[in-house]
Amino acid sequence: MDLRSDTVTQPSRQMRAAMATAEVGDDVLDGDPTMRELQERIATLLGAQAALWVPSGSMGNLIALTAHLRRGDAFLAPAGAHVLDAELGTAAWIAGGMPRPLQHDAGPGKISASAVLRAAGSPGPYYTLRTSLLCLENTHMAAGGVVTEVDEHAALAAAARRAGLKVHLDGARLWNASVALGLPPAALTVGVDTVQVCLSKGLGAPVGSVVAGSVEFVEEARRLRKMLGGGVRQGGVLAAAGLVALNNIERLAEDHERAARLAAGLADRGWRVTVPATNIVLLTPADLPSMLRQLEQAGVRAGPMGNQVRFVTHGDLTDDDIDTVLTRIGPVDNGISAPRRPA
Known part of the structure; x- marks a missing residue:
């Protein structure tokens, strides 16, 4: 009985068949048709302009943070967030941001809009860190899969905007939050600049996540994915599994x-x-x-x-x-x- 994670699932027969028969191309050179279909479908589900497949959720988060942060920037995230505790510090040593954890003042795994505004502060002297980004996580894994509801999310996004911060959403289990609330995933991404969702957790794909945002962000994300070694060739074999996985959301x-x-x-x-x-x-x-x-x-x-x-x-x-x-x-x-x- 393996309950270590929802990543231990085996690909279904339908998923394996889709992978075996996928239409493929070289995604690094001129695009893979199955990969393109997956990215377009997920962008629509998330209410984003565009999306990009990446090998892992950690890479998706790192790409987003690298795009948003500059050296000397700080970013805010709820204490225990995956980007703080489970990604080997890449937010700091690769993306170049100084993490500032926020304690859960609104319940387990949850932060308040007032906490965001206090932590963001106001610009200081030139030698001080600039807080430029808020990283949210829905569901909050370390707090036990806690769901941030729509009104809570909207208040946090609005506070970030008021403080001049960008917003990245680690939605590795956003599908779970969507099902728990009975709402479409796009209802939980309103006000964010970027979002990462996982295909290999509850949805059962063997590998893969997707990071989404504006067209301009995805163009930069593709460059960053290549810099991090995440470019794929006939990626449609993996994207086909992701397309089947999307049928498992309601499950x-x-x-x-x-x-x-x-x-x-x-x-x-x-x-x-x-x-x-x-x-x-x-x-x-x-x-x-x-x-x-x-x-x-x-x-x-x-x-x-x-x-x-x-x-x-x-x-x-x-x-x-x-x-x-x-x-x-x-x-x-x-x-x-x-x-x-x-x-």
């Missing part, structure tokens, strides 16, 4: 339902768990390393997230699998590990 509701079932079952057995907003369940054990080892021995694969255990539901799991996981973990009294009780 994400099943992942959310199974995450809720898993969390409820763990809580019933006495475990301290979060109530999931989407497909990520966080459990707080007494001894994280010990619990991870015992989970592995019980045939349940999960991952660490700070001092918590992260379970991620995905398309290769069934309802029966969730029941199996709950049985293998068991209740606190007889289970893998007992949580630390508050004094």
Whole structure:
């Protein structure tokens, strides 16, 4: 039972067939027709002028930050954001921006518009950092797949504009936020300059993300992708998988339902768990390393997230699998590990 991430899924037969029969061209030289179709379709879904396929979400974020930042610039992001903690510091040492994490003053994984305005400040002397960018993340992975709702997003984007900041949205799991809210993805990108979305997480493609924005941004993004080694030749083989993956957006509701079932079952057995907003369940054990080892021995694969255990539901799991996981973990009294009780 592998719940380490929603990236562990296997390509479906339909996806493999589409990859095998994809129409392809040299995307570096004069474009790949299947890649072009995928990019145009995603640009429409996101309400953007244009889009560009990239091998990974981390590269997509880095391309956007490199396009927006200059040396001596600072950027704001919610504490625990992927661009801060899970991309090897490339925002600083490649894009050249100084990260300024904002504490979650509006709930787990969430920041307020007033916090953005305070952190942006006003221009100082020439030797001070210029804050020029706000990076948002929806859903916020490290907070447990927390969703930023439309009005919250609009307030943050408006605050950024008021402070003269550009806005990049790390939407690696934006599809999950869209399904959770029952809204089209474009409703969650209003006011942003750029957005990155992932095809290889809940949607099940074997590889690939897309970064989107204006036509001018995508022209620059293509250059930056090449600089970072991300140019592809017959990329249609991979883009074909992405096109099939887009048919899985509505299916994400099943992942959310199974995450809720898993969390409820763990809580019933006495475990301290979060109530999931989407497909990520966080459990707080007494001894994280010990619990991870015992989970592995019980045939349940999960991952660490700070001092918590992260379970991620995905398309290769069934309802029966969730029941199996709950049985293998068991209740606190007889289970893998007992949580630390508050004094």
